[in-house]
Amino acid sequence: MLCNRKMFLVVLLHVFTLSFLLAANFKLSPGPKAIVFIHGILGNYQEGSDIQKWVAEVHPDTPFYSIALYQRIKSLAPLWKQVDIIRKEVEGIMNNHSDGIHLICFSQGGLICRGILSTTQHNVDTFISLSSPLAGQYGDTSYLKYLFPNFLKSEIYKVFYSKTGQDLSIGNYWKDPHHLELYQKHSNFLAPLNNDTYTSEINDYKKNFLRLSRIVLIGGPDDGVITPWESSHFAFYDSNEKVVEFNQQRYFTEDSFGLKTLFNEGKIKIYVIPGVQHIHWHSNRTVFNSAILPWLI
Known part of the structure; x- marks a missing residue:
C-alpha cells in the first residue's frame, strides 16, 4: 500500500511538473505578431483584404488591422497631416500589442509609415514596404x-514646389532631378525625412527608425506607376535620369536616417519581382508567399 502511494505521488509530481513547463512555454511563446496594413493613394482599407485572408489561412490567430483613414480622394491630404492622425491609431494598436507589430504599407502608404516610424518610439518589428516611392x-x-491632365512631369514642379503644391500628398514626395534646389526648398516631407534638407529632428528620426528589426523592400520593373521603380528600394535618378542605386545615395553613405546601419546589420531584405503591375501588388499571391509571408514571424 505504501509503495502504491509513493508511486502515485511520483506520477502526480511528474504531471504537475509537465503542466507547469507547458504553461511556462505557452507564456514564453506568444502568438503571431499583429499586422497593420496602410493603403495607397486613392485607395482604401480594402486593399489589405487579400493579405488579411491569406494571413488567416496560415496563421489564423494573427490580429490584422487595415487602417480606414484618409481613403480615396482624402488620401491627397498633406502627408504630415495624415501621419499625425494615422499615427494615433497605430499607437493605440501598438499599446495593445506590447510584443510588437508588423507594418505592411502599400504605395503612398509606405511614406506614411516612414513618417510614423521616424516620429514614434514604436515597437514595430518588421516594416514591409510594398512598391512605395521611398526615394521620391x-x-x-x-x-x-x-x-x-494638363501637365507633364517636366512641368509639374511648378505646381508641386509651391505652398499650394505642398498641400497635396504627391507634392510632398515629388522629386524632380532637374530642379533639386526647388525640391530642397519646398518639399516639407520627403526632403527632411531623407535629410535632403536640414531638420533639427533628424537625430530623433534616425533613433526611431533604428528601432526596426527588419525592413522588407518590394518592387519590380513592370510596376508602371512608381517612377523610377527602383525608388521602392531607396534608389533614384541622377540629373541625367539614370538610376543611382540606394547604396550610392548620399543619405545612405552618410547614414542620415539609419539606412546604412540597418543594411550593415543585415536587416534589409530586397525583392525585385517582375511581371506585377502597381495595382496588383497587394493582391498577388506569389508576392505574398515569396516576399511577405516569410517575415510575418
Whole structure:
C-alpha cells in the first residue's frame, strides 16, 4: 500500500511538473505578431483584404488591422497631416500589442509609415514596404495624368514646389532631378525625412527608425506607376535620369536616417519581382508567399 502511494505521488509530481513547463512555454511563446496594413493613394482599407485572408489561412490567430483613414480622394491630404492622425491609431494598436507589430504599407502608404516610424518610439518589428516611392517620384504615370491632365512631369514642379503644391500628398514626395534646389526648398516631407534638407529632428528620426528589426523592400520593373521603380528600394535618378542605386545615395553613405546601419546589420531584405503591375501588388499571391509571408514571424 505504501509503495502504491509513493508511486502515485511520483506520477502526480511528474504531471504537475509537465503542466507547469507547458504553461511556462505557452507564456514564453506568444502568438503571431499583429499586422497593420496602410493603403495607397486613392485607395482604401480594402486593399489589405487579400493579405488579411491569406494571413488567416496560415496563421489564423494573427490580429490584422487595415487602417480606414484618409481613403480615396482624402488620401491627397498633406502627408504630415495624415501621419499625425494615422499615427494615433497605430499607437493605440501598438499599446495593445506590447510584443510588437508588423507594418505592411502599400504605395503612398509606405511614406506614411516612414513618417510614423521616424516620429514614434514604436515597437514595430518588421516594416514591409510594398512598391512605395521611398526615394521620391518623378514620372508621367496614369496617376499623374488623372490628377493633372494638363501637365507633364517636366512641368509639374511648378505646381508641386509651391505652398499650394505642398498641400497635396504627391507634392510632398515629388522629386524632380532637374530642379533639386526647388525640391530642397519646398518639399516639407520627403526632403527632411531623407535629410535632403536640414531638420533639427533628424537625430530623433534616425533613433526611431533604428528601432526596426527588419525592413522588407518590394518592387519590380513592370510596376508602371512608381517612377523610377527602383525608388521602392531607396534608389533614384541622377540629373541625367539614370538610376543611382540606394547604396550610392548620399543619405545612405552618410547614414542620415539609419539606412546604412540597418543594411550593415543585415536587416534589409530586397525583392525585385517582375511581371506585377502597381495595382496588383497587394493582391498577388506569389508576392505574398515569396516576399511577405516569410517575415510575418
